[in-house]
Amino acid sequence: DIQMTQSPSSLSASVGDTVTITCRASQGISNYLAWYQQKPGKVPNLLIYTASTLQSGVPSRFSGSGSGTDFTLTISSLQPEDVATYYCQEYNSAPFTFGPGTKVDIK
Amino acid sequence: EVQLLESGGGLVQPGGSLRLSCVASGFIFSNYAMTWVRQAPGKGLECVSSISGGGTGTKYADSVRGRFTISRDNSKNTLYLQMNSLRADDTAVYYCASGWNFFDYWGQGTLVTVSS
Numbered sequence: 354d355i356q357m358t359q360s361p362s363s364l365s366a367s368v369g370d371t372v373t374i375t376c377r378a379s380q381g382i383s384n385y386l387a388w389y390q391q392k393p394g395k396v397p398n399l400l401i402y403t404a405s406t407l408q409s410g411v412p413s414r415f416s417g418s419g420s421g422t423d424f425t426l427t428i429s430s431l432q433p434e435d436v437a438t439y440y441c442q443e444y445n446s447a448p449f450t451f452g453p454g455t456k457v458d459i460k
Numbered sequence: 461e462v463q464l465l466e467s468g469g470g471l472v473q474p475g476g477s478l479r480l481s482c483v484a485s486g487f488i489f490s491n492y493a494m495t496w497v498r499q500a501p502g503k504g505l506e507c508v509s510s511i512s513g514g515g516t517g518t519k520y521a522d523s524v525r526g527r528f529t530i531s532r533d534n535s536k537n538t539l540y541l542q543m544n545s546l547r548a549d550d551t552a553v554y555y556c557a558s559g560w561n562f563f564d565y566w567g568q569g570t571l572v573t574v575s576s
Contacts, residue, residue, distance in 0.1 A: 396567070402562045442562060448507055452504070
């Protein structure tokens with residue numbers, strides 16, 4: 354099975370900062386990677402798929418990049434409503450594995 | 461508007477069984493693969509099982525294979541998860557979600573607690 358890691362596990366940033374979260378796969382997954390946002394007490398929400406395609410309705414301050422084993426999620430100009438845990442998920446080979454999550458809060 | 465509504469969760473003893481249901485609306489259900497994703501309390505997300513739109517293709521996590529069975533009734537717009545031989549580590553919120561690879565719509569989830 355493919356293992357997914359994320360770094361950092363948590364971060365605190367100021368409103369307006371640019372935040373970058375890294376996701377790494379234990380083997381190459383091409384661009385078969387999705388990112389989700391889960392706000393406290395809420396349901397996960399798809400942000401990005403195929404590593405860099407923004408899901409409809411997601412604010413443009415979210416962006417994704419990467420291919421192979423290394424991927425990033427960037428939030429430009431962090432907003433208070435972005436407080437959440439962010440998960441990456443590979444879908445290159447079953448079982449499709451999620452990363453452990455990165456918790457983002459406001460400093 | 462897409463809606464997914466799960467039901468069937470609850471408290472069950474180890475070794476027991478439960479059947480979860482997920483009623484879909486707002487899209488052509490039979491055109492979409494569906495997946496059950498679970499989240500243990502305070503933990504991350506795990507893909508449990510998926511089924512193709514027509515119901516002929518399925519996949520399972522190793523942790524549930526042989527104990528859980530996914531199915532669907534497209535005439536009722538309903539997805540199911542039959543869970544047998546439940547264990548304490550099956551305790552989680554179970555979400556139904558649309559998709560096979562990644563998941564664009566999610567239900568609110570139903571809590572399954574396995575405890576004596």
